[in-house]
Amino acid sequence: MAQQFDVVVIGSGPGGYVAAIKAGQLGLKTAIVEKWLDKDNKPSYGGTCLNVGCIPSKALLESSEHFHQAKHEFDIHGISLKDLKIDVKGMMDRKAGIVKQLTGGVSGLLKGNGVTAFEGKGMLKANKVVEVTLHDGSVETLEAKNVILATGSVPVEIPPTPLTEGVIVDSEGALSFDSVPKRLGVIGAGVIGLELGSVWKRLGSDVVILEAMDKFLAAADQGIAKDALKYFTKKEGLDIRLGARVTGSSVKKNQVEVTFETAEGEQKETFDKLIVAVGRRPYTEGCLDKGCGVDLDQRGFIQVDDQCATTVPGVYAIGDVVRGPMLAHKGSEEGLMVAEIIAGHKAQMNYDAIPSVIYTHPEIAWVGKTEEELKNEGVDYKVGAFPMAAIGRAMAQNATDGQVKIIADAKTDRVLGMHIFAAGASEMIAQGVIALEFASSAEDLQLTCFAHPTNSEAVHEAALAVDNIAIHKVNRKKR
Numbered sequence: 370m371a372q373q374f375d376v377v378v379i380g381s382g383p384g385g386y387v388a389a390i391k392a393g394q395l396g397l398k399t400a401i402v403e404k405w406l407d408k409d410n411k412p413s414y415g416g417t418c419l420n421v422g423c424i425p426s427k428a429l430l431e432s433s434e435h436f437h438q439a440k441h442e443f444d445i446h447g448i449s450l451k452d453l454k455i456d457v458k459g460m461m462d463r464k465a466g467i468v469k470q471l472t473g474g475v476s477g478l479l480k481g482n483g484v485t486a487f488e489g490k491g492m493l494k495a496n497k498v499v500e501v502t503l504h505d506g507s508v509e510t511l512e513a514k515n516v517i518l519a520t521g522s523v524p525v526e527i528p529p530t531p532l533t534e535g536v537i538v539d540s541e542g543a544l545s546f547d548s549v550p551k552r553l554g555v556i557g558a559g560v561i562g563l564e565l566g567s568v569w570k571r572l573g574s575d576v577v578i579l580e581a582m583d584k585f586l587a588a589a590d591q592g593i594a595k596d597a598l599k600y601f602t603k604k605e606g607l608d609i610r611l612g613a614r615v616t617g618s619s620v621k622k623n624q625v626e627v628t629f630e631t632a633e634g635e636q637k638e639t640f641d642k643l644i645v646a647v648g649r650r651p652y653t654e655g656c657l658d659k660g661c662g663v664d665l666d667q668r669g670f671i672q673v674d675d676q677c678a679t680t681v682p683g684v685y686a687i688g689d690v691v692r693g694p695m696l697a698h699k700g701s702e703e704g705l706m707v708a709e710i711i712a713g714h715k716a717q718m719n720y721d722a723i724p725s726v727i728y729t730h731p732e733i734a735w736v737g738k739t740e741e742e743l744k745n746e747g748v749d750y751k752v753g754a755f756p757m758a759a760i761g762r763a764m765a766q767n768a769t770d771g772q773v774k775i776i777a778d779a780k781t782d783r784v785l786g787m788h789i790f791a792a793g794a795s796e797m798i799a800q801g802v803i804a805l806e807f808a809s810s811a812e813d814l815q816l817t818c819f820a821h822p823t824n825s826e827a828v829h830e831a832a833l834a835v836d837n838i839a840i841h842k843v844n845r846k847k848r
């Protein structure tokens with residue numbers, strides 16, 4: 370007989386597991402279906418983010434940054450090290466340990482909140498019936514009052530560079546190299562390409578990033594993107610080639626020759642490994658039965674309204690499988706909103722205050738509008754910027770590259786955007802998110818007391834600079 374639930378969630382990434390926990394907390398009888406098997410064929414929760422995304426990549430970014438600093442920066446602190454070497458296996462074991470701890474933690478949280486877990490593949494049928502094919506091949510039928518689809522996304526593959534075991538890999542493969550490639554190619558200078566390129570560059574690879582677009586980080590504020598490109602190419606030594614469209618590849622003796630077109634014509638480069646990081650696409654394969662009634666849009670995303678309701682009443686979709694930025698925290702917030710709505714509460718999400726972060730060094734982080742967007746919208750705005758070079762804490766940290774930039778409405782003074790290129794920008798940007806969420810003015814930030822010495826003082830000074838009253842730099846214009 371079919372088991373009955375108030376809510377059945379398909380997918381346990383940061384969208385699905387958060388939705389399930391919240392639904393459990395709200396007293397709804399909740400089930401979650403997850404098909405993920407780890408490399409030892411053991412079920413694992415947490416989706417892309419915990420298994421092969423946000424968390425393992427940040428573990429490697431952290432390890433590689435320590436190595437880079439030890440090799441190149443400790444000497445200015447008066448610390449000298451001899452015979453420094455990287456133990457790639459040790460670094461990978463640490464990463465695996467963090468993943469295990471977190472995925473196990475999600476399993477515990479689901480149990481602790483009364484969520485019933487089904488380990489296998491879920492398929493939505495008509496009338497909110499979910500059929501689960503468990504890993505042992507048996508089938509369970511679940512009847513749900515509400516269904517939340519949270520099936521996430523997978524890497525996009527491109528015909529010129531088909532994945533080839535050990536040589537041409539996607540982001541998942543790039544998190545598991547067993548040694549440092551001498552020459553590494555990366556296709557795509559987006560978030561994932563830059564982060565993974567940075568990991569291996571810091572460990573000693575010669576890294577070439579091929580990006581088809583002429584513009585670097587088109588979604589970011591272009592003032593910040595310009596600073597970042599200069600730093601990555603001149604100081605970090607990443608070889609970033611914009612306007613380079615990959616057209617083919619051939620694998621020979623564990624190396625890959627990549628052909629690409631630039632304004633100068635056809636070019637070739639040979640790499641020991643090639644990472645394809647050209648984006649991700651929504652994943653719904655095998656999840657939507659023909660009769661389930663859920664519509665997809667032209668790009669394969671599940672079609673939803675502002676509150677994540679699909680075209681079928683009682684069926685919702687959240688996270689990477691729906692429109693909007695493919696970010697873990699965006700999916701989690703949607704999960705919380707949908708669980709509240711199902712419980713009969715009023716809930717909505719502020720899509721205008723979702724932060725974006727690129728975990729390079731220095732980090733790039735932003736929230737709200739860029740100058741380019743505001744210009745296009747014809748909004749009259751004012752800008753304040755403050756360089757990290759004038760921040761005492763940043764000097765103490767030897768991390769004086771970058772700036773904080775705040776954009777405010779010229780008439781109302783309301784903060785419209787915050788853009789940061791600085792060490793620790795991922796933490797600092799939370800201040801911009803709170804400013805946007807609370808509809809703060811630049812003056813609100815000006816009147817706030819920031820701890821000294823901290824890098825966040827640059828946020829305070831940038832807010833002051835919006836009105837040309839920064840204290841620790843000479844203001845160009847009169848008030």
Ligand SMILES: Cc1cc2nc3c(=O)[nH]c(=O)nc-3n(C[C@H](O)[C@H](O)[C@H](O)COP(=O)(O)OP(=O)(O)OC[C@H]3O[C@@H](n4cnc5c(N)ncnc54)[C@H](O)[C@@H]3O)c2cc1C
Binds near residue numbers: 423
């Ligand atoms: C290398 C890398 C680094 C990243 N770094 C960051 C970062 O720093 N910050 C950030 O915000 N985002 C980051 N992301 C993106 C982030 O991982 C995703 O935005 C996030 O995981 C999306 O969450 P989700 O719940 O929508 O889907 P997913 O995390 O993709 O989870 C979907 C789950 O659904 C399961 N599933 C799918 N179909 C079925 C089915 N039919 N039955 C049962 N289960 C099913 C899948 O097995 C999977 O576990 C990164 C991604 C990558 C690849």
